[in-house]
Amino acid sequence: MAEAILGDQDQYSCSICLDLLKDPVTIPCGHSYCMSCINECWSTNDQEGIYRCPQCRQTFDSKPPLNRSTVLAEIMEKLGSTGLSESAQCLAGPGEIACDFCSGERIKAVKSCLECRASYCEIHVQPHYNVPALKKHKLVKAAVIPVCPKHDKLLEVYCRTDHKCVCMHCLLDDHKGHDTVPSTTERNEKQTKLTQSQTKVKQTVQAKEQELQMMKIDIASHSDSAKKAVENSKKMFSELVKLIEKKSNEVIEEIKAQEKADLDQGTKLQKKLEEDITELKKRDRVLDDLLQADDIQFLQNYESVSSSSGPDGFQKHSFKPCCSYPDINKRVCELKERLEAILNLKINETFQKVSDLSIKDHPDCIKVGDKVRVKPSIKTPKFDWGTVTHKSVGVVKDIKSDQSLIIDFPESTSWKGLLSEMEPVPDDNECGSSTLNCNIKKGDKVRVKPSVETPKYLWGSVSHGSIGSVINVQGEAVTVDFPEQQGWIGEVSEMELVPALGSQTHARLKIGNRVSVKSSVKDPIHGWGSITHDSIGVIKRIQGESLTVDFPEQTDWTGVVSEMVLIQSDVSEVLILRSGARVRVKPTISTPAHGWGSVTKKSIGVVVAINGIKVTVNFPEQSGWTGIVSEMEVVP
Incomplete structure (x- = not known):
C-alpha cells in the first residue's frame, strides 16, 4: 500500500511550493493547495477582489472559504511516514542534484x-517542515539555485527594461530606475501567455x-485498393x-472433327476405287481369254462379253475435303x-484514364511544354545524367505511356528521364529562387524569410529579426554580415530583401499610427499572443525593423514593420458612415468578413455604432449585425 502511495507522490504536491501538501485545502474548481500557499497567493489580489486558481486560471468573484481537507491530510501523514526511508536511499544520478x-x-x-x-x-528537509523558524523559508523542487554573479545574492526581481533576472542589490546599482517587478509577478504574467500558447500547441497537436x-x-x-486492383487484374487476365x-x-x-469427316469420306472413295480396279481386272482377264479363243468360240461369246459395261460405265471419283487447313492457319x-492490337489499345486506354485522373487530382503534374528539372533527391537518374545536372532547367517535349519523358535541356536535347524523377519549375523560378531573390546582390540589406523554419546551414547567432548586408553571392550561396554574426552563409532562396530604413514603409509607419497585422501574414514572427487580424492598435515604439504596439487585447505587443499595415484607408468611410446613416453592403462584396447572417445585398439598415474599422448595423432582417466599414456604402 505504501509503495502505491509513493508511486503517486507527485499528484499530492502543492503546485505553488512544489512540496507535499501541508494543511491541504480544496478550492471550488477541484484543485488542492497548502492553506498557507493559497492564502499568500490570494493576498495580493485582495484589493482587486478577483481570485484565480493558479493552475486552471478559473476566476471567483469572491474569496472562496478555505476548509482543511481531512482525507488529504490523512494521506499526507501516511505518505510522510512511509516514504521517507525509501526515498532517502535514492542515489543521485548524472545531472541530478545531491543533498548538501x-x-x-x-x-x-x-x-x-x-x-x-x-x-x-x-x-x-524535515526541519523545514517542523522548525517554526525554517517553516517560513521558500522551498522549491531540487535545482541549482540561481544567484547574481556580481553580488552573489538570490535572483528575486525581473528587470523588464533589460529582460533579465537580478538581485535586490542590482536594483540600487546597474538597474536603478528600471521597470522592475517581483519575479513571481512576471512569472505569473508570462505563465498565462505560455499556458495559452501551450493550449494552442495541444490543440494543434x-x-x-x-x-x-x-x-x-x-x-x-x-x-x-491497389492490392484489390492487382488481385482483380490477375483474376481478369487469368479468366x-x-x-x-x-x-x-x-x-x-x-479441326479434328472436320479432319475425321474428311478422312472418312476419303476412305470410302479409296475403297470404291479399289473395287472398281478389281472389277476392271476381272473384265481384262475375260477379254484376254476371248481374244485367245478359236473363231467359233470367239464369235459365239462375243455378244455376251461385248454387251457388259465397258470402261465408260465406271464413275470417276476425286478427294475434295470440306476444310482448307492453310485458310485456318491464316485466320x-x-x-x-x-x-x-485490341488488348494493347484497351490497356493503353486504361493507363491513359488512370494518368488523366492522376493529373486531375494533382494539378501540379508535369505536362508537355512545362519547365522541369531533376529532383534534388535523385542521385542518379535511371537513364543517366549525360551533360544534365540538378541545376539544369529544360522543357518537356514528349511524355510516353511508360511514364518516361523527353526533355530539351540547353546542355542536352531530347534527354530521356522518368516522370517520377522530375519536378516542375515555375516560370519565375529558373534560378532556384524568386525573381526578387534572383536580384539579391552585394550590398543589399536582407533577412531570413519568415517561412524558413531552419536555414540549410543552420541559424548560428542569427534570428528571423536579424538584418544584415550581403557581402558575396556565388550561385545559390549568399554570404551576409549580420550584427550578431559576421560571414554568415545561407541559400539565396532562404533570403528576402529588406527596404532601407528611409524607405516608404518606415516613412509611413511612425509612433502614434493605428495599425493592424496584414491579412497576408499567417503567423507573425513573434507570435499572435491575444491579437487577431481584426485587432487595431497604436504604435508605441519603433526600433529598426521591430515595433511595439498597444492593442486593446494586449499591450506591448512586439511585431515586425513588414508585417503591419497602416489603418488609414477607412478614414473617409468612417467620416461618412456615422451613427444614424442608412447603409447597405457594397455590390462588389461577395461575402462579408463576418458572414451574411440573415442580411442580403438588398437589405438596408441603420448604423448604430462604429468601433475602429468595425460597424454595427440594425437591419430589418437582423439587428446588431457586424461588418467592416470598407464593406458598406451609404444609401441616399
Missing part, C-alpha cells in the same frame, strides 16, 4: 531552500494527430487466358494479331 548535508554517498535531493541556498534529501490518423486510414485504404484456352480447344476439336494468325 549527506556524507558519503550522493543521496538525491528532493527540495532546495532559496533562503538557505542548499538542497536537501527527504530526511534532511490534436488536430495534427487526427490528420495523421486520417492520412494513415487513407494510405491504408489506398494500399488495399481471359482461360477463355482463350477454351476457344483454342474448341477450334482444335473442330488464326489474323485473330492473334487482332487480339494483340
Whole structure:
C-alpha cells in the first residue's frame, strides 16, 4: 500500500511550493493547495477582489472559504511516514542534484531552500517542515539555485527594461530606475501567455494527430485498393487466358472433327476405287481369254462379253475435303494479331484514364511544354545524367505511356528521364529562387524569410529579426554580415530583401499610427499572443525593423514593420458612415468578413455604432449585425 502511495507522490504536491501538501485545502474548481500557499497567493489580489486558481486560471468573484481537507491530510501523514526511508536511499544520478548535508554517498535531493541556498534529501528537509523558524523559508523542487554573479545574492526581481533576472542589490546599482517587478509577478504574467500558447500547441497537436490518423486510414485504404486492383487484374487476365484456352480447344476439336469427316469420306472413295480396279481386272482377264479363243468360240461369246459395261460405265471419283487447313492457319494468325492490337489499345486506354485522373487530382503534374528539372533527391537518374545536372532547367517535349519523358535541356536535347524523377519549375523560378531573390546582390540589406523554419546551414547567432548586408553571392550561396554574426552563409532562396530604413514603409509607419497585422501574414514572427487580424492598435515604439504596439487585447505587443499595415484607408468611410446613416453592403462584396447572417445585398439598415474599422448595423432582417466599414456604402 505504501509503495502505491509513493508511486503517486507527485499528484499530492502543492503546485505553488512544489512540496507535499501541508494543511491541504480544496478550492471550488477541484484543485488542492497548502492553506498557507493559497492564502499568500490570494493576498495580493485582495484589493482587486478577483481570485484565480493558479493552475486552471478559473476566476471567483469572491474569496472562496478555505476548509482543511481531512482525507488529504490523512494521506499526507501516511505518505510522510512511509516514504521517507525509501526515498532517502535514492542515489543521485548524472545531472541530478545531491543533498548538501549527506556524507558519503550522493543521496538525491528532493527540495532546495532559496533562503538557505542548499538542497536537501527527504530526511534532511524535515526541519523545514517542523522548525517554526525554517517553516517560513521558500522551498522549491531540487535545482541549482540561481544567484547574481556580481553580488552573489538570490535572483528575486525581473528587470523588464533589460529582460533579465537580478538581485535586490542590482536594483540600487546597474538597474536603478528600471521597470522592475517581483519575479513571481512576471512569472505569473508570462505563465498565462505560455499556458495559452501551450493550449494552442495541444490543440494543434490534436488536430495534427487526427490528420495523421486520417492520412494513415487513407494510405491504408489506398494500399488495399491497389492490392484489390492487382488481385482483380490477375483474376481478369487469368479468366481471359482461360477463355482463350477454351476457344483454342474448341477450334482444335473442330479441326479434328472436320479432319475425321474428311478422312472418312476419303476412305470410302479409296475403297470404291479399289473395287472398281478389281472389277476392271476381272473384265481384262475375260477379254484376254476371248481374244485367245478359236473363231467359233470367239464369235459365239462375243455378244455376251461385248454387251457388259465397258470402261465408260465406271464413275470417276476425286478427294475434295470440306476444310482448307492453310485458310485456318491464316485466320488464326489474323485473330492473334487482332487480339494483340485490341488488348494493347484497351490497356493503353486504361493507363491513359488512370494518368488523366492522376493529373486531375494533382494539378501540379508535369505536362508537355512545362519547365522541369531533376529532383534534388535523385542521385542518379535511371537513364543517366549525360551533360544534365540538378541545376539544369529544360522543357518537356514528349511524355510516353511508360511514364518516361523527353526533355530539351540547353546542355542536352531530347534527354530521356522518368516522370517520377522530375519536378516542375515555375516560370519565375529558373534560378532556384524568386525573381526578387534572383536580384539579391552585394550590398543589399536582407533577412531570413519568415517561412524558413531552419536555414540549410543552420541559424548560428542569427534570428528571423536579424538584418544584415550581403557581402558575396556565388550561385545559390549568399554570404551576409549580420550584427550578431559576421560571414554568415545561407541559400539565396532562404533570403528576402529588406527596404532601407528611409524607405516608404518606415516613412509611413511612425509612433502614434493605428495599425493592424496584414491579412497576408499567417503567423507573425513573434507570435499572435491575444491579437487577431481584426485587432487595431497604436504604435508605441519603433526600433529598426521591430515595433511595439498597444492593442486593446494586449499591450506591448512586439511585431515586425513588414508585417503591419497602416489603418488609414477607412478614414473617409468612417467620416461618412456615422451613427444614424442608412447603409447597405457594397455590390462588389461577395461575402462579408463576418458572414451574411440573415442580411442580403438588398437589405438596408441603420448604423448604430462604429468601433475602429468595425460597424454595427440594425437591419430589418437582423439587428446588431457586424461588418467592416470598407464593406458598406451609404444609401441616399
